[in-house]
Amino acid sequence: MARMVKKGDLAHKICGSCQRPFAWRKKWAAVWDEVKYCSARCRAARPSPAHEVQP
Template structure:
């Protein structure tokens, strides 16, 4: 024993299940004690995500991202705004956050990677401009 206290929120000697990915926003869902009995049923990270399940626009954004990447060189990246423009036309700005969510879901599926400054970043914590590329 190192004599150090256990990290806050963690039980010593108790194994926690692997984190999951939110079905709506693609962010990581960390295991919580309150979900101990229902962890297998947890699919959403928040009430807001539970209310806004992915629909046809979200699927169109995912398709747009994969189609844009397929039409470019293997090492090329795209901005989520390109997918938003392809799906939303004149009202593309309203689709920016849904496009980022679509990119995070594709990361969880292992199809793409999200980068900043040319380095792969955790999509759950990335802030600011991002680029999307095919998974390597």
């Protein structure tokens, strides 16, 4: 039987739109490095490229 992983032990990121933390999801396993937003709603409300902070 597979060992369960607690949600607190999963990888976390900060949403680029709402600035809230969100956890890794199985459906994002292949593209986790590319995920920037916690939901479709935040992705639709993303800030324009002119307002994004460049490092």
